[in-house]
Amino acid sequence: MDWQTTADAVPARIVSEARALTMAGRAPATGAWREGDPVGGRRFVTIGDLPLESGETLPGVRIAYEQWGTLSPAADNAILVLHALTGDSHVIGPAGPGHPSAGWWPGVVGPGLPIDTDRYFVVAPNVLGGCQGSTGPASLAPDGAEWGARLPFLTIRDQVRAQLAFAEQLGIRRFAAVVGGSMGAMQVLEWAIMAPDAVGRIAVLAAPAAATADQVALNSVQIEAVRSDPAFRGGDYYDVPDGEGPTRGLALARRMAMLNYRTAAELNSRFERSWQSGLDPLGGGGRFAVESYLDFHGNKFTRRFDANSYVVLTQAMNSHDVGRGRGGVAPALDRITAASLVLGIDSDRYFSLDGQVEIAAVLRRSVHGPEPVVLHSEYGHDAFLIEHAAVGEALRALLAS
Numbered sequence: 279m280d281w282q283t284t285a286d287a288v289p290a291r292i293v294s295e296a297r298a299l300t301m302a303g304r305a306p307a308t309g310a311w312r313e314g315d316p317v318g319g320r321r322f323v324t325i326g327d328l329p330l331e332s333g334e335t336l337p338g339v340r341i342a343y344e345q346w347g348t349l350s351p352a353a354d355n356a357i358l359v360l361h362a363l364t365g366d367s368h369v370i371g372p373a374g375p376g377h378p379s380a381g382w383w384p385g386v387v388g389p390g391l392p393i394d395t396d397r398y399f400v401v402a403p404n405v406l407g408g409c410q411g412s413t414g415p416a417s418l419a420p421d422g423a424e425w426g427a428r429l430p431f432l433t434i435r436d437q438v439r440a441q442l443a444f445a446e447q448l449g450i451r452r453f454a455a456v457v458g459g460s461m462g463a464m465q466v467l468e469w470a471i472m473a474p475d476a477v478g479r480i481a482v483l484a485a486p487a488a489a490t491a492d493q494v495a496l497n498s499v500q501i502e503a504v505r506s507d508p509a510f511r512g513g514d515y516y517d518v519p520d521g522e523g524p525t526r527g528l529a530l531a532r533r534m535a536m537l538n539y540r541t542a543a544e545l546n547s548r549f550e551r552s553w554q555s556g557l558d559p560l561g562g563g564g565r566f567a568v569e570s571y572l573d574f575h576g577n578k579f580t581r582r583f584d585a586n587s588y589v590v591l592t593q594a595m596n597s598h599d600v601g602r603g604r605g606g607v608a609p610a611l612d613r614i615t616a617a618s619l620v621l622g623i624d625s626d627r628y629f630s631l632d633g634q635v636e637i638a639a640v641l642r643r644s645v646h647g648p649e650p651v652v653l654h655s656e657y658g659h660d661a662f663l664i665e666h667a668a669v670g671e672a673l674r675a676l677l678a679s
């Protein structure tokens with residue numbers, strides 16, 4: 279397929295992005311892209327100019343993706359997997375060149391697993407606005423400099439438009455299923471509304487039909503944490519020396535996000551009041567184990583994610599409202615004809631269960647009836663990434679429908 283480029287032929291712009299990402303104040307880390315590195319198993323499709331909901335056009339859009347399994351001659355066995363806010367196309371497989379982390383859904387996707395790559399052709403794009411190969415703030419604008427904060431505002435619908443063009447390039451007119459969690463599930467809902475003929479089944483995991491005021495608020499303080507870092511420089515930091523990028527603000531945003539993604543019960547039972555370094559908590563020095571955990575996740579995150587992308591994607595989540603311009607949420611959901619799985623997590627304090635209750639009540643072809651599947655878990659929002667057996671069982675039921 280001649281529209282694909284592979285690790286053997288790395289487009290110049292990708293090398294530039296690799297440079298941008300490593301220049302963004304990241305400590306060199308295993309798996310981080312560097313100039314000259316191969317791009318691993320990642321593939322790329324250029325979909326060209328993309329008209330946006332704002333009326334602007336984003337030129338020369340490229341989508342990075344990975345694939346597993348074999349597309350049938352009739353192209354009727356494809357499953358589209360859409361990642362969450364900080365995920366990427368690397369759904370399964372080890373970390374390595376081009377892959378900052380190991381795959382995020384082991385146990386769910388693979389040979390013999392619920393999304394069975396012996397049977398299905400599984401394809402996973404990196405989201406538009408992301409920082410793992412698809413066009414985003416670290417990509418070059420037509421003037422030859424990185425877009426940075428100049429990247430036009432992107433909505434969830436814009437991301438889905440890009441995915442539709444991407445699917446067309448792959449020659450896939452209809453997916454057997456479109457599956458995603460959190461931000462990925464926002465896109466799943468839009469797929470089912472914007473392109474009903476292109477979607478056989480949908481799995482909506484842990485996402486609302488519209489971002490609520492509470493969710494926007496939680497997201498907004500994270501955006502502000504990034505922007506208020508002096509090293510953010512209004513989003514223009516790609517040429518600063520290594521180590522001087524906006525890592526402090528980005529790490530703080532990740533720490534805050536982790537508190538949305540996990541639960542009080544988990545943190546309390548896992549860390550208790552344990553204190554690291556052996557010092558007395560009242561004596562100064564050292565830190566609580568839970569602080570160390572948040573520091574670890576904040577710091578690790580800055581080695582694999584671009585601050586501008588974090589802002590762009592978080593704003594896209596805030597834009598999410600399936601009812602916008604469609605007469606409201608219920609009429610919009612009522613347009614969905616695909617067989618559906620709606621799954622919520624009882625301990626999710628970010629995208630709480632009532633959001634999935636609202637969706638499941640309207641969808642007509644839900645495999646579990648008018649109620650969402652409720653995953654009982656202590657892990658909160660992140661349970662859709664951790665509870666592989668329960669999530670897999672629900673997906674099997676959907677795919678068998």
Ligand SMILES: CC(=O)SCCNC(=O)CCNC(=O)[C@H](O)C(C)(C)COP(=O)(O)OP(=O)(O)OC[C@H]1O[C@@H](n2cnc3c(N)ncnc32)[C@H](O)[C@@H]1OP(=O)(O)O
Pocket residue numbers: 362364365366379380381382567568570571572574660663664
């Ligand atoms: C699997 C991936 O990392 S995928 C990477 C791409 N990321 C995504 O796609 C986003 C989705 N993934 C995520 O959000 C997360 O990675 C999750 C939800 C999958 C992780 O969930 P969990 O498996 O429960 O990991 P958890 O939150 O317990 O973190 C484990 C890490 O914290 C570290 N840790 C635990 N306690 C502490 C502590 N007190 N102090 C410092 N570090 C600590 C562990 O050593 C471990 O480190 P490692 O990641 O190097 O192995």
Ligand SMILES: N[C@@H](CCO)C(=O)O
Pocket residue numbers: 362363364365459460461539659660663
């Ligand atoms: N842990 C997930 C949660 C967002 O849904 C992520 O970082 O992408």
